[in-house]
Amino acid sequence: MTAPGLPGLPGLPGLSGVRVRAAGADDAFPGARPRWVALPGSVDEMAAVMRASAAHDLAVVPLGGGTKRLWGGLPARCDVVVGTERLDQVIEHATGDLVVRVQAGVAMEALAEALAAKGQELALDVPVPGTTVGGLLATAIAGPRRFRYGTARDLLIGITVVLSDGTIARAGGKVVKNVAGYDLGKLFTGSYGTLGVIADATFRLQPLPATRAWVTLDLDAQGSPDRLGGLVAAVAASTQEPAAIELDWPGPERGAPSLAVLVEGAAAAERALAVRDLMGAGARVGDEPPPWWGRLPSAGRSGPMGHPGGGLLLEIRAAPSRLPGVVPDIAAAARRTGTEAAVRGSIAAGVLHVAVDGERAVDGERAAEFVTMLRSRIEVARDGGVDGRVVMLTSPEAVPPAAASDPWGQESTRRELLRRELMLRVKERFDPGHRMSPGRFAGGIR
Amino acid sequence: MSTVDRLAARLGELFPADALITDPVRLRTYECDGLTYHRATPGVVVLPESAEQVAAVVKLCDEHGVPFVARGSGTGLSGGALPRTDGVLIVTSRMRRILEIDIPNRRVVAEPGVTNLAITEAVRDQGYYYAPDPSSQQICSIGGNVAENSGGAHCLKYGFTVNHVIAVEIVTPDGEIVTLSEQDPGFDLLGTFIGSEGTLGITTEITVRLSRTPEAVTTLLAAFADIEGGGRAVSAVISAGVVPAAIEMMDALAIEAAEAAVDCRYPAGAGAVLIVELDGPGAEVTHQFAAVERICRDSGAFEIRVAASAEERAAIWKGRKSAFAAVGRISPAYIVQDGVVPRTSLPGVLAGIDRLQEEFGIRVANVFHAGDGNLHPLVLFDDAVPGEGERAEDVSGRILDLCVEHGGSITGEHGVGVDKAKFMPRMFSEDDLDTMQLVRCAFDPRNLSNPGKIFPTPRLCGEVPGVRRGVHPLVESGLAEQF
Numbered sequence: 001m002t003a004p005g006l007p008g009l010p011g012l013p014g015l016s017g018v019r020v021r022a023a024g025a026d027d028a029f030p031g032a033r034p035r036w037v038a039l040p041g042s043v044d045e046m047a048a049v050m051r052a053s054a055a056h057d058l059a060v061v062p063l064g065g066g067t068k069r070l071w072g073g074l075p076a077r078c079d080v081v082v083g084t085e086r087l088d089q090v091i092e093h094a095t096g097d098l099v100v101r102v103q104a105g106v107a108m109e110a111l112a113e114a115l116a117a118k119g120q121e122l123a124l125d126v127p128v129p130g131t132t133v134g135g136l137l138a139t140a141i142a143g144p145r146r147f148r149y150g151t152a153r154d155l156l157i158g159i160t161v162v163l164s165d166g167t168i169a170r171a172g173g174k175v176v177k178n179v180a181g182y183d184l185g186k187l188f189t190g191s192y193g194t195l196g197v198i199a200d201a202t203f204r205l206q207p208l209p210a211t212r213a214w215v216t217l218d219l220d221a222q223g224s225p226d227r228l229g230g231l232v233a234a235v236a237a238s239t240q241e242p243a244a245i246e247l248d249w250p251g252p253e254r255g256a257p258s259l260a261v262l263v264e265g266a267a268a269a270e271r272a273l274a275v276r277d278l279m280g281a282g283a284r285v286g287d288e289p290p291p292w293w294g295r296l297p298s299a300g301r302s303g304p305m306g307h308p309g310g311g312l313l314l315e316i317r318a319a320p321s322r323l324p325g326v327v328p329d330i331a332a333a334a335r336r337t338g339t340e341a342a343v344r345g346s347i348a349a350g351v352l353h354v355a356v357d358g359e360r361a362v363d364g365e366r367a368a369e370f371v372t373m374l375r376s377r378i379e380v381a382r383d384g385g386v387d388g389r390v391v392m393l394t395s396p397e398a399v400p401p402a403a404a405s406d407p408w409g410q411e412s413t414r415r416e417l418l419r420r421e422l423m424l425r426v427k428e429r430f431d432p433g434h435r436m437s438p439g440r441f442a443g444g445i446r
Numbered sequence: 447m448s449t450v451d452r453l454a455a456r457l458g459e460l461f462p463a464d465a466l467i468t469d470p471v472r473l474r475t476y477e478c479d480g481l482t483y484h485r486a487t488p489g490v491v492v493l494p495e496s497a498e499q500v501a502a503v504v505k506l507c508d509e510h511g512v513p514f515v516a517r518g519s520g521t522g523l524s525g526g527a528l529p530r531t532d533g534v535l536i537v538t539s540r541m542r543r544i545l546e547i548d549i550p551n552r553r554v555v556a557e558p559g560v561t562n563l564a565i566t567e568a569v570r571d572q573g574y575y576y577a578p579d580p581s582s583q584q585i586c587s588i589g590g591n592v593a594e595n596s597g598g599a600h601c602l603k604y605g606f607t608v609n610h611v612i613a614v615e616i617v618t619p620d621g622e623i624v625t626l627s628e629q630d631p632g633f634d635l636l637g638t639f640i641g642s643e644g645t646l647g648i649t650t651e652i653t654v655r656l657s658r659t660p661e662a663v664t665t666l667l668a669a670f671a672d673i674e675g676g677g678r679a680v681s682a683v684i685s686a687g688v689v690p691a692a693i694e695m696m697d698a699l700a701i702e703a704a705e706a707a708v709d710c711r712y713p714a715g716a717g718a719v720l721i722v723e724l725d726g727p728g729a730e731v732t733h734q735f736a737a738v739e740r741i742c743r744d745s746g747a748f749e750i751r752v753a754a755s756a757e758e759r760a761a762i763w764k765g766r767k768s769a770f771a772a773v774g775r776i777s778p779a780y781i782v783q784d785g786v787v788p789r790t791s792l793p794g795v796l797a798g799i800d801r802l803q804e805e806f807g808i809r810v811a812n813v814f815h816a817g818d819g820n821l822h823p824l825v826l827f828d829d830a831v832p833g834e835g836e837r838a839e840d841v842s843g844r845i846l847d848l849c850v851e852h853g854g855s856i857t858g859e860h861g862v863g864v865d866k867a868k869f870m871p872r873m874f875s876e877d878d879l880d881t882m883q884l885v886r887c888a889f890d891p892r893n894l895s896n897p898g899k900i901f902p903t904p905r906l907c908g909e910v911p912g913v914r915r916g917v918h919p920l921v922e923s924g925l926a927e928q929f
Contacts, residue, residue, distance in 0.1 A: 094788060094790065096685065096788075096789065096790035097789050097790050098684065099788065119687065140634075150605070150609055153637050154605065154608075154609050167877050167881060168877060169875075169877050169878050169880075169881035169882075170874065170878050171874075171881075173853070173855050173873070174788060174853050175787065175788055175818070175854050175858070176602075176818045176819075177597060177606075177786050177815070177818040177819070177820045177855070177858040177859065178855035178857070178858060179594065179597075179606075179641050179855075179857050179859060179860075179862070180855050180856050180857050180866075180870065180874075181862070181870065181873075181874060181878070181879070181900065182638065182641075182642060182882040182885050182900075183595075183638060183640075183641055184881065184885070186608070186634045186637030186638050187633055187634060187637070187885065189634055189637075190633070190634055191633055195633075206689065207684075207686075207687030207689065208687070210687065237573070238658075239658055239660060239661035239727055240661075240727045241658075241727055241730070265726075266730040266733040267727065267729035267730045267733050271729055271730065274727075317629040319548075319551045320551055320552075321550040350629065388629065389629050389630065391631050409631055415624055415625050416630075418618070418622050418623075418624045419624050419625065419626065419632070419635070420632070422624060422635060422888065423632050423633050423635065425888040426633055426635070426885065429885070429888045430884055441632070442631040442632040
């Protein structure tokens with residue numbers, strides 16, 4: 001069962017057609033070093049890899065572009081990385097149906113280019129360059145236009161997955177309207193590789209907007225949360241159908257907050273003027289986005305997010321009206337922990353991202369302290385609390401394993417414990433051997 | 447005494463007499479939902495008023511191993527709320543309070559028995575509405591909408607229930623109350639639960655996201671000599687980059703029925719009518735309307751009417767909205783079908799339906815959400831003629847085959863329920879269905895929550911998932927080795 005050149009490898013090298021190489025130092029996760037990298041070129045090859053892994057009780061971590069390999073929890077165990085780089089084909093672009101079926105390894109930029117050639121787009125903004133279709137789905141990351149179009153789960157209409165035992169399963173289809181069977185696409189979207197590997201996906205598309213216009217407004221650095229909240233509410237309630245409403249605040253030391261609104265589609269320029277009037281003096285209309293648009297925030301000297309030595313990146317989720325009031329809490333937590341924090345996000349859709357760094361790259365202890373402080377303010381439901389969530393998307397690798405720094409937040413109430421129990425039961429059914437990305441995901445999923 | 451009778455006696459200790467129905471005559475009121483040819487008298491009906499009461503009933507069912515079925519307004523068209531004679535029917539009609547209206551966050555929190563339209567009515571004055579609009583919206587419940595992931599004429603632009611619900615409180619099949627919210631980290635159990643047709647638990651509270659009432663709405667009716675002309679117009683509208691709120695089409699037989707029923711006065715001699723509704727910012731609608739009107743003319747429309755007021759809009763929609771019931775005027779009986787095809791396959795599928803009509807001597811009236819390829823063929827028959835009902839059912843099933851052959855779906859919005867469970871293997875492989883069953887087994891290992899719906903042959907959850915017998919096809923084909 002072993003193959004020449006790769007001594008000691010059970011099974012995998014014998015798979016006809018599947019490219020397998022020995023994993024190197026670059027393939028390692030902090031705390032878990034895989035032995036092989038398998039690069040299937042088809043869904044059947046992927047199934048063969050999964051069957052071989054099952055037969056030898058090997059832990060599997062799926063990997064697309066690798067841009068978010070250090071997001072979420074780190075794998076507790078990894079024997080095989082299943083890379084999707086050879087699954088790089090657009091399977092079918094049915095232009096007349098505004099539908100595309102695409103393999104998981106296709107980069108979102110490449111997909112956008114192929115669709116744009118036919119005057120169409122997948123209305124999902126990708127905040128991390130190099131993200132693949134599979135990686136986007138697995139992490140459920142979204143950008144500014146989530147306000148208008150929702151996130152990946154809202155635009156996904158069909159999926160093919162390979163389970164830990166090699167079963168190939170499809171759900172949904174290639175029509176936009178379809179309620180036949182359970183929607184496994186939603187279950188897999190945001191599941192961080194813990195239920196199986198995504199092989200291909202089918203999305204509903206939109207016509208490329210004829211025109212786009214941005215309305216931006218710089219806010220007073222000392223501006224009150226009430227003013228920010230009022231502005232966001234007014235624009236969100238506008239009948240001009242803004243596609244996105246974004247807040248950017250580089251941090252107390254580095255500049256004042258600003259708000260930017262995207263209006264797109266027919267008569268965008270005219271509608272943008274109406275939005276400008278709503279936003280009041282100082283608002284201006286342009287046909288280019290602000291330089292920070294659609295990218296995650298960064299702070300201080302942090303390296304690229306999601307790399308060792310990189311900073312702490314949080315996602316705060318709460319009812320939109322509560323988010324303006326959270327911004328001062330972020331500033332306070334930064335002051336208390338001696339760090340710098342930058343905030344950016346889709347404030348009208350209830351999501352803000354926070355990047356944290358200090359003079360030196362933020363260490364694990366301070367990161368944990370920062371998160372604990374924010375959670376004590378935001379994850380409170382009683383007495384009119386914010387009732388939001390603070391998720392650690394990625395963090396310096398040395399975050400102490402205290403409960404406070406569970407990347408996915410705390411389960412404090414009986415209901416939340418029951419929800420966690422449901423998740424564990426789903427995981428148990430899909431991956432009874434606990435071999436799919438063990439340790440990466442929320443709620444104690446192993 | 448049967449198990450369900452023993453359970454009914456226990457329910458009698460928990461619920462006042464008026465919240466429990468055991469009288470055989472009154473039980474029969476609940477023997478079917480909107481799909482009346484599947485009937486079963488429930489063992490007992492209970493009318494809870496709170497999540498805690500629902501949980502108490504479900505816990506008892508779990509203890510006794512008795513199946514339960516949830517029912518909202520009973521308007522479903524796939525037998526999803528068909529009761530079990532050996533089970534409990536949990537009716538949510540007494541849970542109809544709107545609990546919270548939160549305009550700053552564009553949210554409404556409602557109990558499951560609240561009607562779809564009541565949510566819109568509660569916020570209309572403030573300039574908002576709830577977007578999914580199934581045609582039964584005046585009476586269907588929001589809890590039922592969650593179970594079925596209901597759509598409506600306007601989901602082409604706005605999506606379905608799942609795109610507008612941000613949290614649900616559910617009672618799990620083991621009787622626990624759990625909240626599934628879009629903001630919680632972890633698996634998207636909310637998205638997985640919505641559309642699971644009551645097989646993963648019962649919804650007891652729903653938080654929906656509201657939409658802003660559009661600044662402008664324009665509705666246009668275009669009459670064509672034949673269905674091909676209408677089809678060309680639909681394709682051209684979509685290709686032009688316009689996403690209308692709705693594009694609806696009716697063929698000659700459907701128009702004839704609507705005229706007979708509601709006197710909608712569509713243009714005489716039309717072989718097909720198209721209703722196109724645009725909504726959004728005034729500037730955008732004006733711009734797009736000009737394009738749509740031109741496209742309709744270029745595609746051969748011989749008459750175009752534009753609604754200049756809400757009354758005129760209602761007049762245009764009247765024929766379309768009455769179409770299902772209207773065919774009762776031209777046929778003693780009919781089957782409402784619900785299939786989906788890729789929009790570009792519409793002409794091929796309609797031609798196929800024509801061939802079926804000829805082959806079986808059965809008439810089919812076509813009404814459809816043309817923008818998203820969702821067909822509602824109405825298969826007409828006379829139940830007094832021996833054998834015609836069976837022929838109609840045959841035609842109805844073959845229409846679904848046509849949809850699947852063209853890459854479509856066996857249901858776009860009515861759900862699988864009990865009616866289409868047998869069609870699921872035409873669309874999905876055994877592995878696909880087994881994988882879906884993993885979800886059910888996680889939520890409902892004892893198969894008590896609305897059993898017999900969606901899946902043709904439910905697998906016992908005790909079985910180890912993924913065990914194969916015999917040689918795997920991949921091994922056989924030499925693609926892989928078995929280890």
